[in-house]
Amino acid sequence: MAGHSQFKNIMHRKGAQDAKRARAFARLIREITVAARSGLPDPASNPRLRAAVMAARQANMPKDTVDRAIKKAVGAGAGDDYAEVRYEGYGPAGVAVIIEALTDxxxxxxxxxxxxxxxxxxxxxxxxxxxxxxxxxxxxxYPASVADEDSMLEAAIEAGADNVESGPDGHEVTCAADSFFPVRDALEAKFGSPEEAKVEWRPATTVTLDEEKAASLLKLLDVLEDNDDVQNVYANFDIPEAVLAKLSG
Structure with a gap:
């Protein structure tokens, strides 16, 4: 389990699915709010807002909830004014952690x-x-079914991407952060909406954890993920499958 996967392999360890869904929606609404205020309230003319709306759609947020969030963000007396903040630190075993937050x-x-x-x-x-x-x-x-490896590679290169990794689980296209919006839009025009599209922090190297250190780190990550102000958490760790199985048992 690598840190840049953002713990999706261990989310089953946490109960209260409805509470997690509510927190996810709250984070998406904050991002929609900030994005709508940063430019035009039209996703077609505001790349960040378009990305936020796409993420909300992928999370199965109702369209009327998205529309209300945009209207509230740009309406009179629009409410909370969120600031974007990044925190950095070291967790157990020297694991590097980056936290992105939107806070009032x-x-x-x-x-x-x-x-x-x-x-x-x-x-x-x-x-x-x-x-x-x-x-x-x-x-x-993208899922593997949208295109074969060569077609995805050709389209990604034309769009300005830097790398493509294709396999049975799908295609992952990566590019410089500054190129994200044009690359995403070019691929969407050719293959339709992606499964996921975002800008993230990818570790250059990872720290392999034993059972004790992994347990301590996962507790820290759980607390950070549960904070209402936290949008994303990234860390440069790797947990061997055998250790993960023990922790999940």
């Missing part, structure tokens, strides 16, 4: 994140203290 109270969020690190064997660092261990990449994922 920087002091509260910083205190919560700092407390999570302190209680679970880590330490919050300064901005850019660990980001040099990651690359900022645009990532577009």
């Amino acid at each position: 109270n920087r002091n509260r969020t910083a205190a919560d994140v700092r407390s999570a690190f302190a209680k679970h064997g880590g330490a919050l660092g300064e901005t850019n203290s660990v980001s040099f261990l990651f690359s900022r990449l645009g990532v577009v994922r």
